[in-house]
Amino acid sequence: xxxxxxxxxxxxxxxxxxxxxxxxxxxxxxxxxxxxxxxxxxxxxxxxxxxxxxxxxxxxxxxxxxxxxxxxxxxxxxxxxxxxxxxxxxxxxxxxxxxxxxxxxxxxxxxxxxxxxxxxxxxxxxxxxxxxxxxxxxxxxxxxxxxxxxxxxxxxxxxxxxxxxxxxxxxxxxxxxxxxxxxxxxxxxxxxxxxxxxxx
Ligand code: HEM
Numbered sequence: 268x269x270x271x272x273x274x275x276x277x278x279x280x281x282x283x284x285x286x287x288x289x290x291x292x293x294x295x296x297x298x299x300x301x302x303x304x305x306x307x308x309x310x311x312x313x314x315x316x317x318x319x320x321x322x323x324x325x326x327x328x329x330x331x332x333x334x335x336x337x338x339x340x341x342x343x344x345x346x347x348x349x350x351x352x353x354x355x356x357x358x359x360x361x362x363x364x365x366x367x368x369x370x371x372x373x374x375x376x377x378x379x380x381x382x383x384x385x386x387x388x389x390x391x392x393x394x395x396x397x398x399x400x401x402x403x404x405x406x407x408x409x410x411x412x413x414x415x416x417x418x419x420x421x422x423x424x425x426x427x428x429x430x431x432x433x434x435x436x437x438x439x440x441x442x443x444x445x446x447x448x449x450x451x452x453x454x455x456x457x458x459x460x461x462x463x464x465x466x467x
Contacts, residue, residue: 275466275467276466276467277384277385277462277466277467278384278462278463278466279352279466280466281344281348282345282348282354283463283464283465283466285341285344285345285348286463287463287464288337288340288341289337289338289341289342289345291334291337292334292335292337292338292341293334293338293402293442293446294446295320295330295331295333295334295337296331296334296335296338296405297439297442297443298318298319298320298330299319299320299321299327299328299330299331299334300327300331300439301314301318301319301320301327302314302319302320302321302322302323302324302326302327302330302331303321303324303327303328303331304436305319305324305327306324306327309432310436335409338402338406339406342402342406358387358392359387359392359395359396362389362392362393362396363389366389367389367390367393369389370388370389370390371390373388374388374390381456381458381459384458384459384462394445394448394449397445398442398445398449401438401441401442401445402442404434404438405435405438405439405442407421407425408425408431408432408434408435408438409435411425411428411431412428412431412432412435415428415431
């Protein structure tokens with residue numbers, strides 16, 4: 268098992284790099300996705316044009332595809348690095364429903380410790396694993412929307428084109444919810460942002 272090279276950092280260099288590139292990709296994907304969505308408004312409403320990216324459908328699609336490659340690259344890089352450095356086990360294991368409930372209670376009663384930023388509490392572990400799963404769902408449903416003929420099995424599993432479109436939308440809403448909570452939590456403990464930026 269390859270060891271983390273930078274032992275003095277709270278978060279290793281590769282994680283910090285991949286985290287911010289991934290965050291940029293996700294934000295571009297959401298804003299350009301709203302532009303693309305506005306062409307149909309299939310959920311019965313439209314996003315205000317001021318919060319969309321790309322100015323028109325074609326522009327939105329170009330931003331969306333460009334950021335899609337960045338998301339792929341960061342997700343793949345994270346997957347490889349987290350596997351070879353043993354990060355999965357170290358940061359995200361163990362995780363249990365009982366532990367999540369206990370840490371949730373401690374969060375709301377102000378008892379949760381942030382003394383060691385290297386160690387994630389059970390709520391962090393569960394939420395980060397959940398958002399990674401959400402990214403997988405976004406990528407899979409996005410693949411079906413992009414190339415429905417080339418991915419017939421995935422298309423069938425996701426309920427055909429319309430099913431994949433709905434799943435893609437719901438996964439986007441979940442991601443927006445995550446970002447709001449994640450950013451508020453990070454701002455409440457600003458030293459975590461410093462650690463994710465500079466490593467210490
Ligand atoms: C926009 C999409 C974003 C996604 C998908 C995302 C996802 C994640 C994930 C999965 C982790 C855990 C990674 C690991 O330890 O292996 C993490 C950590 C972290 N993120 Fe984000 N993030 C996003 C945006 C942001 C933003 C905008 C901020 C700053 C305000 C931020 C601040 C942090 C911090 C400080 C951590 C360190 C862990 C902690 O102390 O809780 N993230 N993020």
